[in-house]
Amino acid sequence: MSAKYLPLKFAFVAILVLVCLGSLFYGNGLKQGQDIAGGYSMVFQVRNDEGRSDLVERIIAVLKKRIDPSGLSSLEWRPLQNDRFEVRMPAASPESQALRNSYLKAREELLATNIERSDIRALLPLNAQQRAEAIGKLTGGDKAWAKSVSRLLATMDKLRKAEASLQAAKAKIASAKSPSTNALRAMQKELLSAEAKRNAVNTEYRGLFAEVRKGNLSPHLLMSVLKIFNQANSQGDKDEKKAILAVYKQRVNELCEQYPSRDNLIRQVATLYEKWSKIRRPLEDPADLKRMIKKAGVLEFRIAPKAGAQAITDAQLQKYKTSLKTDGPEALRIEGADYAWYPVHGDGEGYGSLITATDRIGKLYILLSNKPAERMIQARGEEVRWSLASARVGSDQYGSPAVDFQFDEAGAKLFTRLTGNNVGKSMAILLDDDVYSAPNIQTVISQRGQITGRFTFEEVKELVQILEAGSLPGRVDPNPCSENSFGPAIGNENRDKAFRAAIYG
Incomplete structure (x- = not known):
């Protein structure tokens, strides 16, 4: 030298x-681990009725493959006896936390511009001038939306008067003392007229309220647009990334055009989400980990009877619907009935031809078959054990994200039999008892299938990870029996000392 x-x-x-x-x-x-960033500790309970000594280890192995297949999330897994395990995850960086909080605050401000029933009721006591000013503020200057709100308020005024007339007609009959036949008929006629008028105005009110609600920005719609940005970020191919980003920008612009009075707020939310997405890790929030652990990864297929099907009488259907309302969806499954209720994943659109009903809190369910010849499930006692050979990200006929899967040899034989015996019927595809789609069986299907729905790219990736990892060998309570946060073991001060020592010796 x-x-x-x-x-x-x-x-x-x-x-x-x-x-x-x-x-x-x-x-x-620098990817800060738990020693530097601190983090969260969660202990989960495992149902181990048979006392299997290896159950917790097997569950941890599946969850590792599902949640962190590349091992880059710095998660620590530790079995605790035969029925519990602990997961430790690092906290988000201060910058990521700050951007997340800014994004959530802006999102909350944006969604607060939606109009709810309570907002409308608050305007009722105001006079005409006060209403006009309040409506202008409530609708952000959107003239078409303001006009809909004004019409709704006018109809609500009419509804109050119609209700008052109806109550007066009822009171008149109740207070009448020995009225003549003609007088009673006249009062009853007046009552029927008042009731008909109230019902007509009430129908008008419902239609106008639905029209006002159309001006609200759906949180689901907002997230479906924002998550396109994540899809672009995950692409390695530059041209593909550029194309997806173009779609993302177009969708943001369409949102702004659809909700012009909220243009600035929408763009602010989008900008903050983009900044946060660029630096965030896949797992930063304990809620993300709980959501992934909650999924058991059990894929099933059940035939869905259509409305008016001869296999179910009106009396049986009424019994099933009553059971859902009074006893909940689990009752028919425990009873071992021929049919049972299963919840719909997502918004519930696209199931109009099938038998659906809501429970006491309004959640939508579909009636599915529990007959051995009309199901393909993964459960103890089943004649044949089957599994998936593979699962991957795909797209449906419209180019939307979907999950493509392929069966092993045993699964292919069972699926051939199930679809072959039920051509022309609808077949529900379930993951962890949630119905994701219910396509019509056009012909016999053997080895391959597809799960479609209104998925974002991120949701499809998560589903693929769950299916690829396989189903859990035991039941895990998704709510931790213990949850704590902890600070950094090394700390910034010690890190800085090490940094200075490296420079100055």
């Missing part, structure tokens, strides 16, 4: 080391 350039070379190496250290400790290059 020439001594002439030796100092210059040492200086170059020193500068390079300083740049690397600076990027590691003060840039985005």
Whole structure:
């Protein structure tokens, strides 16, 4: 080595080391683990009625493959006896937490512009001038929306008067003392007229309220647009990424055009979400981990009887619906009935031809077959054990994200039999007892299938991870029996001391 350039070379190496250290400790290059960032500790309970000594270890193995297949999320898994395990995860970086909070605050401000029943009722006592001013503020200056709100308020005034007339007609009959036949008939006629008028105005009110609600920005619609940005970020191909980003920008612009009075708020939310998405890790919030653990990963197929099907009498159907309202969806399954209720995943659109009903809180369910010849399930006692050979991200006939899957040999035989015996019927595809779709069986299907729905790219990736990892060998309570946060073990002060020692010796 020439001594002439030796100092210059040492200086170059020193500068390079300083740049690397600076990027590691003060840039985005350092991936802070639990020792530096602190984190969360959660203990989950496992149902182990048979006392299997290896059950917790097997569950941990499946969850590792499902939640963190690449091992890059710095999760720590630890079995605790035969019925519990602990998961420790690092906290988000301060920058990520700050951006997340800013995004959530902006999102809350945006969704607060939606109009609810309580907002409308608050306007009723106001006079005409006060109403006009309040409506202008409530609708953000959107003239078409303001007109709908004004019409709704006018109809609500009419409804109050119609209700008052109806109550007066009822009171008149109740207070009448020995009226003549003609007088009673006249009062009854007046009552029927008042009731008909009230019902007509009430129908008008419902229609106008639905029209006002159309001006509300759905949180689901907002998230479906924002998550397109995540899909673009996950692409390695530059051209594909560019194309998806173009779609994302177009969808944001369409949202702004659809809700012009909230243009600035929508763009602010989108900008903050983009900044947060660029630096956030897949697992930063304990809620993300709980959601992934909650999924058991059990894929099933059940035939769905259509409305008016001869296999179910009107009396049986009424019994099933009453059971859902009074006893809940589990009752028919426990009873071992031929049919049982299963919840719909998502908004519930697209099931109009099937038998649906809501429970006491308004959640939508579909009636599905529990007959051995009309189901393909993964449960103890089944004649044949089957599984998936693979699952991957795909797309449906419209280009929307979907899950493509392929059966093993045993599964292919069972699926051939199920679809072959039920051509022309609807077949529900369930994951962890939730109905994701219910396509019509056009022909016999053997080895491959597809799960479609109104999925975002991120949701499809999560479903694929769950299916690829396989179903859990035991039941895990998704609510931790213990949950704590902990601070950094090393701390910023010790980290800075190490940094100074590396520089000055």
